[in-house]
Amino acid sequence: MPFNRPIPESKQPRRVPSALATLMEAEKMMQIAILLPSAALIGWLIGAWADSRLHQSWIAVAGFLFGGVSGLVYVIRLALSAGTRAEAKNGKENKDGKP
Numbered sequence: 001m002p003f004n005r006p007i008p009e010s011k012q013p014r015r016v017p018s019a020l021a022t023l024m025e026a027e028k029m030m031q032i033a034i035l036l037p038s039a040a041l042i043g044w045l046i047g048a049w050a051d052s053r054l055h056q057s058w059i060a061v062a063g064f065l066f067g068g069v070s071g072l073v074y075v076i077r078l079a080l081s082a083g084t085r086a087e088a089k090n091g092k093e094n095k096d097g098k099p
Contacts, residue, residue: 028078028082031078032075032078032079035071035074035075035078036068036071036072036075037071038071039067039068039070039071039074040064040067040068040071041067042067043063043064043065043066043067043068043070044060044063044064044067045063046063046067047059047060047061047062047063047064047066048060048063050063
């Protein structure tokens with residue numbers, strides 16, 4: 001009967017955070033900070049344009065609210081995904097029970 005070696009556990013070497021990785025994380029945080037006001041502004045502008053075309057006065061407010069809510073939903077989704085990535089990264093390091 002032939003002997004087969006057991007498959008070794010793959011331990012990835014710990015990465016040292018590089019300047020590029022730090023810059024990418026900073027860019028993600030800037031995206032979260034800029035997204036909500038820009039979404040509200042774009043919604044307001046589209047609503048104001050629709051107001052002028054349709055001769056109404058309420059569409060700009062609805063566009064502003066829609067842009068704000070959609071921006072807020074996207075910001076929450078980004079924040080939750082960043083949180084789960086951080087938990088997953090910390091969970092892999094603490095899997096052995098070592099701090």
